[in-house]
Amino acid sequence: MTEGLKRPTGRYAGKAADERHAERRRRFLDAALQLFGAGPGYQATTVAALCVEAGLSTRQFYEQFRGLEDVLAALHLEVNDYAESAVVDALARTDGLPFTERYGPVFRAYAASIAEDPRRIRINFTEIVGVSPRMDEQRLTRRARWVDLIRAEAAAAVRKGEAPDRDYRITAAAFIGSVNGLLHDWAAGWVDADLDQVVDELVHLLLALLRSPD
Structure with missing residues (x-):
């Protein structure tokens, strides 16, 4: 043969x-x-x-x-890999700091990796949505990785006594949804703020979610 x-x-x-x-x-x-x-x-x-x-x-x-969907899938993964690498590097640089001082630099690194090229925001938050079941699964799988990262950081804060000991699954999912929605709206021109203001708001939100009501 x-x-x-x-x-x-x-x-x-x-x-x-x-x-x-x-x-x-x-x-x-x-x-x-x-x-x-x-x-x-x-x-x-x-x-x-x-x-x-x-x-x-x-x-x-x-x-x-095989087709254009393969190209879109590759681009989406590339954008997320680039952002994840930036976040991991920022976490390593801020290791040992209390979480109140850590997450500003970390989320600035994430936002910079995505927002330095507006095309990345459109790929990540707009173009991939509703294309096919395959793309929806990939998008949600990558979102789950971000949720797991936030949960891991919350668990670390709990071990240090910086955050109350509770289940952060819903908290992490809600925060990642807020990140995606706010960056999408900012890139579309629907939010009258610069990127630093957007990131500051996200950091304030995360700290509020992690802090004890006391």
């Missing part, structure tokens, strides 16, 4: 096949970030338009992706 097709492994123009493959994938993702995140949006973009934006062929597109 004939084996399945494999990508060539030789070098061309000084680059190995895997390098060229990665470069083409990056060009498609960058083109999609522009078309999905700045306009006309995911639903109005075609494979042909994406290929024109990337300066590549449809054949090269289908060597990388």
Whole structure:
């Protein structure tokens, strides 16, 4: 029987096949970030338009992706991975500080990673919503990771005696919902505030949720 097709492994123009493959994938993702995140949006973009934006062929597109939904999925994960990395770095830098001093820098790191490029906000909070059951599952799965991170931080605050000992599952879910909603509305121009004010409000909200009523 004939084996399945494999990508060539030789070098061309000084680059190995895997390098060229990665470069083409990056060009498609960058083109999609522009078309999905700045306009006309995911639903109005075609494979042909994406290929024109990337300066590549449809054949090269289908060597990388099964369809546009795969591109959107990859972008959404990339935006979240970038934000998560920024948060983890900020948590490491502020390790040992009381939570009242820690979460300002942490959420500024998160907001900066998302808001430094408005296209990321649109990908993360708008374009992925309602696309398909698969995308809804991915979006909720990544949201659950953020909820788990907040719960872990709450548990750490409890161990230090900085927060009351209780179940923070609903608290964490409510806070992440607030983060997503407020950043979406701010990016859409519906909130008359700068990013520092938005982050300050989110930090105040989280501290209020973690503090004891006493």
